[in-house]
Amino acid sequence: MFFKDIAGKSEVKSNLKRNVEKNRIPHAQIFLAREGCGGLPMALAFASYLMCENKTDGDSCGECNQCIKSHKFVHPDIHFSFPVVKFGDKKRAETTSDDFLPKWREILTDNPFMSTREWLLHINAENNLPNINVKECNDIMHKLNMMSYESENKILIMWLPEYLGSEGNRLLKLIEEPTDNTYIILVAENQDHILQTILSRCQLVKIPNFEPHEISDYLIRHQQIPAHKAQQIANLADGNLNQALNISKNEATDYSDMLISWLRISYKSDPVEINKWISGIADMGKDEQKNFFEYGLHFFRQFIYKNLTKSNDVNLTQKELDTANKMESIIDLSKAEAIVALLNEAVENINRNINIKIMLFSDTLTIGELIRKK
Ligand SMILES: [Zn+2]
Incomplete structure (x- = not known):
């Protein structure tokens, strides 16, 4: 994901980039955006930018060794964590995000603006209650304490920390005393549902909704929708690009x-x-x-x-x-x-x-x- 693939939000982008340039990246950040408003894409673009060896025009280059992997979501030093359910014959307590990585990469490639419901549909779990469990938290600590593989940096992108139960407190030590060059990005939609202990220890990055004209531009460019129609859909979508995409498909x-x-x-x-x-x-x-x-x-x-x-x-x-x-x-x-x-x-x-x-x-x-x- 490139920054340029996310319309508008120039202030957020330039702050993030400035932190990288000045080597002042907070170790733990919460990217807070409403559903369909680009929280996860922003985290993906930021991770690629941080890892890129040849940053150009305020974005990752998309071509260096790091970019080739990060843009396909297979970089060994960019770890993902997200709400899941039981996987196949495994017990729920034994299942983690890693079991769903192929599905995760599929949906990120298809539509990184997706809603929680669409993610659950994608893994055939629409009737289950997903969460981020104890084993997942233990695995995260293990992964982030190991040496990095290919980059000097390690990144964890956790989508929807709202689904961490109290086991989230296991991550506090990691958030407070991270190993060098380790960056944690929690991508949240609802501040009220994040553990207070975690919320108070992270830097909050608020990502605004899309403007109607940003949504209509996106629909015109990426979906080849006629301008008057794109504007109508954008007006209906209330700042939520994912909703606009759904309306345009329906x-x-x-x-x-x-x-x-x-x-x-x-x-x-x-x-x-x-x-x-x-x-x-x-x-x-x-x-x-x-x-x-x-x-x-x-x-x-x-x-x-x-x-x-x-x-x-x-x-x-x-x-x-x-x-x-x-x-x-x-x-x-x-x-x-x-x-x-x-x-x-x-x-x-x-x-x-x-x-x-x-x-x-x-x-x-x-x-x-x-x-x-x-
Ligand atoms: Zn690059």
């Missing part, structure tokens, strides 16, 4: 067109048209249904914001902005607020697995009455 539909059709059909309230539209939505997967209603929420929240501030400085594409401008003559603030409440309820109902057709029929009639009201 949907073939333009949600803004769908939303406008729904409002138009609601206004006319022709039962035949309503039923056709409802069948279309009912045929979509649950995730896509949710994405649609969340899109509606996003649109109407921006619509309300625009209405209140009388400004066009909102998170909408030009096409959406045009729609919003046209809509203002029919939908006022109180109607928009009522629609937001209804959409919120719809998302909750989908999560509760209610009958979507019945819900949509009633919601469509309600919205129709609402819009027609003078």
Whole structure:
């Protein structure tokens, strides 16, 4: 992973690089980022940069002996630890991250922005409770106390220290009195779930969410998604690149067109048209249904914001902005607020697995009455 593969976050990157240049790298750091916001990629890019023998343009070179291994996640001095479950016939107490390394390298190659749930799906463990166990902690101490193999530095990247139970306290000595040139990076998503003893001994590096334009640039460059669509997805993804990637894979539909059709059909309230539209939505997967209603929420929240501030400085594409401008003559603030409440309820109902057709029929009639009201 290169720093340049992670959009934005320039302040975090330059601080990390400065620490390397000035040889002032903290021995234990916590990279704190929300899910899908680049904590693990940042740790991978940092590890490659630290190991690289030929750093160029503020990044690892990708070509030296160290880079060839670190970029494939097979560098013998970069150790990984992450939550796992029992492996094959092994007892859970005997299983460690090492048993899952091939799977780990696969998912890092495919998508290092992955969520915990996606990792568990990848190792067929979605119904198990993963953790980082005692044997893992003992192995880490052993690995980091050994001589390094190929570099003068040793690095441990632990993804999700939230899954360390109290056995995490076994690592305290390592964190407090590390061997020379040993660096520990804990990549966390939730500060409240990290052992206080560990948290207080590490330097905290807060990694901000992605900006919408960083997400849309990424989608345009890496996923070849058209610009207006990429912007729409980025606005929906709330700073989470992984969520944006999932939305872009799931949907073939333009949600803004769908939303406008729904409002138009609601206004006319022709039962035949309503039923056709409802069948279309009912045929979509649950995730896509949710994405649609969340899109509606996003649109109407921006619509309300625009209405209140009388400004066009909102998170909408030009096409959406045009729609919003046209809509203002029919939908006022109180109607928009009522629609937001209804959409919120719809998302909750989908999560509760209610009958979507019945819900949509009633919601469509309600919205129709609402819009027609003078
Ligand atoms: Zn290199």
